[in-house]
Every structure is written in C-alpha cells, then in structure tokens.
Amino acid sequence: MDSNINDFPIQNAIKENNINLAKQLILENPKNLYIKDLDDRTPLHWAVSINNTELVKFIIDLKPEVNIDEYVDLSGWSPLHISSSLGNIEILNLFMNMSNPPDINSKTNLGITPLHLSISKNHLSYVRTLINEYGANYKIKDKKGYTPLIRASSIGSIPIVQELLAQKNISVNATDNDGWTSLHHALAEGHGDCAVYLVEKGGVDFNLTNNEDLKPIQVSVDEKVAKYFKDHVDYKIKEIE
Known part of the structure; x- marks a missing residue:
C-alpha cells in the first residue's frame, strides 16, 4: 500500500508548528525519529526548516x-x-558538536555545498563561521562550475567577497562551465561596485574571455554598469570594440 501524508504525523505536527505534539509523538514513537516522508524529509529536516533551534536540539539529543x-x-x-x-x-553549531558531526562540505544533487548555499542567501556571519570555525572548503565547484567566489560575486556581496579573497590560495580567476569568471558574473548581474572590488582588491583579470570569447565588460547588464566599471577601475582597459 502506497504511503500518504497521514503516515507522517511527526512531520505534519512540525510543519503546523505544533511543537508539543511533535515532541509527544517523537517520545511515543522514537523509532520514527528519522523516518522519511514523501519528500524524503525527516522530522529533523522540518525542524530546521521552521527554524526552531530548541526542537532541533531536542531531536539530536535523542540520538546524538x-x-x-x-x-x-x-x-x-x-x-x-x-x-x-x-x-x-x-543550529550549525548544534550539528557540528554532535558526536558524529556532518561533513561540512557535503553536496546536494547539484553539487552545492553548505558554503554555496549560505553565500547565495548572503549570510555573512554564517559564511565566516563555516570557513573560520569549521574549515569549509572555499574552492569547491558545484555542477555548474560555480565556486563560492563566483556565487558571492553574482549577488554582489563585497563583504563575502572580501572574506573569500582573504583565504589562502584562492583561485580568483576560476571559471564556471561556460568559462565565466567571478567578474563576468558580477557585471552581468549589475554589481559594478563588486566588479571594481574584484579587480582592485582581488586582482581578477578583466581581460579573460568566456567560452563565447567575451570579456567581463562585454556581458555587463547594461551600458551604465559598463561605464561605471570603466570609470572606476584603476587600470587601462583595452579597447574591446
């Protein structure tokens, strides 16, 4: 018989934010603590999803x-x-202090790591904790070839870019599967200030071309961003026309 939504009362209680009921069901049915629902999500997945630190602690304390x-x-x-x-x-600290802590560089089906995710959502403090406290790898590429620096540049976060550039042996000119550098992404998304920072502070090469033989300035979202980049970069940008 196929499973249905009623087969997962713990997950349902958590999703409805009925925490007391969820705890009661967990204690009554401890074997179901890590049972998966139709989305393959456990009660712990849902406890994290509703951002309930206390419930997360309750769950992992039962089976640390x-x-x-x-x-x-x-x-x-x-x-x-x-x-x-x-x-x-x-919640991150709770996980990393478990007796069997998770892999800080674990990947999703798309090759995305926790560092990629926290950068994409612009969680600066979380990013710093991942790198400085737990040694997250800041060079890993996801399945699109995006490095953490490329993701940070695509959202235009200068503080996160600064944090990444401060790390040892980071490849500032790494490219994704389409040959785009972090500078390509910054300009394509309209983050002229971040693009300037990448060149002036990060030493990113503004003449590198992608797989279509386009330089970063040529994929700028518009002429305004391209002009801002030209006006503020303290280098002689070669004529590209």
Missing part, C-alpha cells in the same frame, strides 16, 4: 550519534544544507 549526512531529501539536501540556506548559526 546519528550521521545526518545519511538523511537527505529528494534534492540531496541534508538538515545541514537547510540550516545553511537559512543562516542559523545556532
């Missing part, structure tokens, strides 16, 4: 030895990935 990397949903997201998307450092 569990390897949460083994519990991923249909998209390959573990509870750590959800936490990283939300930027909840308290």
Whole structure:
C-alpha cells in the first residue's frame, strides 16, 4: 500500500508548528525519529526548516550519534544544507558538536555545498563561521562550475567577497562551465561596485574571455554598469570594440 501524508504525523505536527505534539509523538514513537516522508524529509529536516533551534536540539539529543549526512531529501539536501540556506548559526553549531558531526562540505544533487548555499542567501556571519570555525572548503565547484567566489560575486556581496579573497590560495580567476569568471558574473548581474572590488582588491583579470570569447565588460547588464566599471577601475582597459 502506497504511503500518504497521514503516515507522517511527526512531520505534519512540525510543519503546523505544533511543537508539543511533535515532541509527544517523537517520545511515543522514537523509532520514527528519522523516518522519511514523501519528500524524503525527516522530522529533523522540518525542524530546521521552521527554524526552531530548541526542537532541533531536542531531536539530536535523542540520538546524538546519528550521521545526518545519511538523511537527505529528494534534492540531496541534508538538515545541514537547510540550516545553511537559512543562516542559523545556532543550529550549525548544534550539528557540528554532535558526536558524529556532518561533513561540512557535503553536496546536494547539484553539487552545492553548505558554503554555496549560505553565500547565495548572503549570510555573512554564517559564511565566516563555516570557513573560520569549521574549515569549509572555499574552492569547491558545484555542477555548474560555480565556486563560492563566483556565487558571492553574482549577488554582489563585497563583504563575502572580501572574506573569500582573504583565504589562502584562492583561485580568483576560476571559471564556471561556460568559462565565466567571478567578474563576468558580477557585471552581468549589475554589481559594478563588486566588479571594481574584484579587480582592485582581488586582482581578477578583466581581460579573460568566456567560452563565447567575451570579456567581463562585454556581458555587463547594461551600458551604465559598463561605464561605471570603466570609470572606476584603476587600470587601462583595452579597447574591446
């Protein structure tokens, strides 16, 4: 007989924010603590999703030895990935202090790490904690070839770009699967100030071309951004026409 939504009362209670009921059901049915619903999400996934730190602690305290990397949903997201998307450092610390802490560089089905996710959502403090406290790898590419620096540049976050550029041996001119550098992405998304920062502080090469033989300035979102970049970069930009 196929499963249906009524087969997952713990998950349903959490999604409805009925925390007392969820705790009661967990204590009555501890074997169901890590059972997966139709989306392959466990009660811990949902506790993280509603950003309830206290409930997350309640769940992991019952089985602190569990390897949460083994519990991923249909998209390959573990509870750590959800936490990283939300930027909840308290939950991150709870996970990393488990007796069997998760892999800080674990990947989703799309090759996305917790660092990628926290950067995409502009969670600066979380990013710093991942890198400086837990040693997250800031060079990993996802399946599109995006590095953390490329993701930070695409959202125009100078503070996160600054944090990444401060790391040892970071490849400032790394390219994605289409040959785009972080500078291509910054200009294409209209982040002229971030693009200038990448060149002046990061030493990113503004003459590198992508797979279509286009330089970063040539993929600028509009002429205003291109002009801003030309006017503020303290280098002689070669004529590209």
